[in-house]
Amino acid sequence: MTKPTxxxxxxxxxxxxxxxxxxxxxxxxxxxxxxVHTRFPPEPNGYLHIxxxxxxxLNFGIAREFGGICNLRMDDTNPTKExxxxxxxxxxxxxxxxxxxxxxxxxxxPRGRTPxxxxxxxxxxxxxxxxxxxxxxxxxxxxxxxxxFEQLYEFAVRLIxxxxxxxxxxxxxxxxxxxxxxxxxxxxxxxxxxxxEENLDLFQRMRAGEFPDxxxxxxxxxxxxxxxxxxxxxxxxxxxxAEHHHTGRAWCIYPTYDFAHCLSDYIEGITHSIxxxxxxxxxxxxxxxxxxxxxxxxLPRQYEFARLNLSYTVMSKRKLLxxxxxxxxxxxxxxxxxxxxxxxxxxxxxxxxxxxxxRIGITKYDGLxxxxxxxxxxxxxxxxxxxxxxxxxxxxxxxxxxxPEDQVEELPALNNPEDPHAGTRLIPFxxxxxxxxxxxxxxxxPKFYRLQPGGEVRLKYAYIVRCDExxxxxxxxxxxxxxxxxxxxxxxxxxxxxxxxxxIHWVSARHAVPAECRLYDRxxxxxxxxxxxxxxxxxxxxxxxxxxxxxxPALARACPDERYQFERLGYxxxxxxxxxxxxxxxxxxxxxxxxxxxxxxLGS
RNA sequence: UGCCCGAUGGUGUAACGGUAGCACAGCAGACUCUGGAUCUGUUUGUCAUGGUUCGAAUCCAUGUCGGGCAGCCA
Numbered sequence: 011m012t013k014p015t016x017x018x019x020x021x022x023x024x025x026x027x028x029x030x031x032x033x034x035x036x037x038x039x040x041x042x043x044x045x046v047h048t049r050f051p052p053e054p055n056g057y058l059h060i061x062x063x064x065x066x067x068l069n070f071g072i073a074r075e076f077g078g079i080c081n082l083r084m085d086d087t088n089p090t091k092e093x094x095x096x097x098x099x100x101x102x103x104x105x106x107x108x109x110x111x112x113x114x115x116x117x118x119x120p121r122g123r124t125p126x127x128x129x130x131x132x133x134x135x136x137x138x139x140x141x142x143x144x145x146x147x148x149x150x151x152x153x154x155x156x157x158x159f160e161q162l163y164e165f166a167v168r169l170i171x172x173x174x175x176x177x178x179x180x181x182x183x184x185x186x187x188x189x190x191x192x193x194x195x196x197x198x199x200x201x202x203x204x205x206x207e208e209n210l211d212l213f214q215r216m217r218a219g220e221f222p223d224x225x226x227x228x229x230x231x232x233x234x235x236x237x238x239x240x241x242x243x244x245x246x247x248x249x250x251x252a253e254h255h256h257t258g259r260a261w262c263i264y265p266t267y268d269f270a271h272c273l274s275d276y277i278e279g280i281t282h283s284i285x286x287x288x289x290x291x292x293x294x295x296x297x298x299x300x301x302x303x304x305x306x307x308x309l310p311r312q313y314e315f316a317r318l319n320l321s322y323t324v325m326s327k328r329k330l331l332x333x334x335x336x337x338x339x340x341x342x343x344x345x346x347x348x349x350x351x352x353x354x355x356x357x358x359x360x361x362x363x364x365x366x367x368x369r370i371g372i373t374k375y376d377g378l379x380x381x382x383x384x385x386x387x388x389x390x391x392x393x394x395x396x397x398x399x400x401x402x403x404x405x406x407x408x409x410x411x412x413x414p415e416d417q418v419e420e421l422p423a424l425n426n427p428e429d430p431h432a433g434t435r436l437i438p439f440x441x442x443x444x445x446x447x448x449x450x451x452x453x454x455x456p457k458f459y460r461l462q463p464g465g466e467v468r469l470k471y472a473y474i475v476r477c478d479e480x481x482x483x484x485x486x487x488x489x490x491x492x493x494x495x496x497x498x499x500x501x502x503x504x505x506x507x508x509x510x511x512x513x514i515h516w517v518s519a520r521h522a523v524p525a526e527c528r529l530y531d532r533x534x535x536x537x538x539x540x541x542x543x544x545x546x547x548x549x550x551x552x553x554x555x556x557x558x559x560x561x562x563p564a565l566a567r568a569c570p571d572e573r574y575q576f577e578r579l580g581y582x583x584x585x586x587x588x589x590x591x592x593x594x595x596x597x598x599x600x601x602x603x604x605x606x607x608x609x610x611x612l613g614s
Numbered sequence: 615u616g617c618c619c620g621a622u623g624g625u626g627u628a629a630c631g632g633u634a635g636c637a638c639a640g641c642a643g644a645c646u647c648u649g650g651a652u653c654u655g656u657u658u659g660u661c662a663u664g665g666u667u668c669g670a671a672u673c674c675a676u677g678u679c680g681g682g683c684a685g686c687c688a
Contacts, residue, residue, distance in 0.1 A: 053687085087688080088687060090687095182685080191684055192615095192616050192683065194684090195616090196684090224686065237616055237618085238617060239616095240684095247686085248686035266687085287619070287682065288681095288683080288688090290683085291682070291683045321625085369637065371628085375619095376681050378626085382638060383626065383639090386637085389650090393650080393651060398648080427651080470647060472647095512647095513647045575648085578650070580650095602649090604650085605649050607649090608649075
């Protein structure tokens, strides 16, 4: 039985502590902010994966633990890379992951709403607050950085007026050259000292579409000699005559990440802007932009943590895309992928993902988390909830010679030994059965205690049988096993408590239901595929094996929301490819198998 | 060779100047009508060198190693 669970909340374990939560706790205690407000800001240019889950669990976790809100925001400032397809998918995946756990702190906004303006001390301020805890998906939508383009433009104009930004005519190549190198200062652009009026005029004409892509940029005027290259007059706006998935053709200039992100945070009233380590060097710029705009409300602060690296997989959008495009997997929701859709289709529950995210912690150390930790979280979760069923993946016929030809018994079986309320069901038993090929060996090694010639095993919930005869065809292939049952060994019988070394699973051949089972394994053979010259060389050619299995009749009524443990084999979930007359199961993960290890020790 | 960040068992993390703990993995055992689950035990660690201190994983200095940064990507 499972150990008594500690504090559980929405199916998720008690939250951990980490340096970011400590900062939040302190800020709240000091009254620096009255309510914590975080955000999860993916760029809609790809599907969410387990690494995003770490960020989602952090941002929504903090919101719910401290009575705050977490906005879902599309960080969509680059029209050439983004698409509504991704917006839709991201929303679905986030909802799936936080359902029943943090929906009440999910910050959305009424569809189409843009920031409201308000005059504070003579200048215009922009704010867009969230709507929280509503499930109406039709009238609400996520936040979009692109909804702030008008306000962002206004902020840029303000910077120009203050002499803190200028229009630069350098080409992209020239801009690169002028930037210098990390160990060498840059040179000032010849356009750096244009008048405010000229800058205003040019910027307005950039917006009006007078110049082609790349002809000019708007740049912050900071310090070309800064040791931090991001402070060397970074580009704030670039010209892109491209259609945007959310704003259409309304704009031909687009703000860069650095300009848009801090201000989006500000507009939404974000208090703690949490991102990954690579943005650490951007923080001075994040602060510079906000501080040079004389904004009336409290400024958001950026904090960085280490992104997730997981062994035996790849996480970069580029590589995931490549796996899909090159056909190494069957799509974005392929159960072998670390995408949230992949994990979902594989049968992993949101609770398992959240518990995993909680257990790995939050630090600034860029490490590598063992896939075994994720796998453990999945087993831990599924062990608790999965209904036990009997199914045989690779059948071997077993005939019980002393069992009447026509007899059928309905044997009671526990649905879940971990859950007394899960009840029982009946399994039909008859003279001809299928057992797992792996559960029989004609000449077994020492520690094999499954069925062997002359040996005995218990058939789960049924009788103890002895193998009398091994029947083969002319080529020596195993055809069937002929056994005799101890007819007194069934539950309630005289020999019910006889001990045998092993209990194996089985199905009655006559009653068995066929099913396709997709057996997934790790996608890569090495812990760090990224280290290889070509990471694809490490692809596991056996990451998917398809077998035709035989299942106990109860599985004919399987439904997609249930999780099943095929006893002694692993956890399975019904796949979307199933239909009324065809069962397809995905193996989420195998059970831990001590025999596999024993066999490896024996050297085969 | 410029700037920023980091370093605690095999891996991921905790300890906030006072007994280095937890999880995963490993190993050994108990139990078991799942070689599952559960339970018990156990191997292995503070990057280095100085300094401050009664006392340092923790504070300071120097070094070593690792990561990040030179997109009009995010």
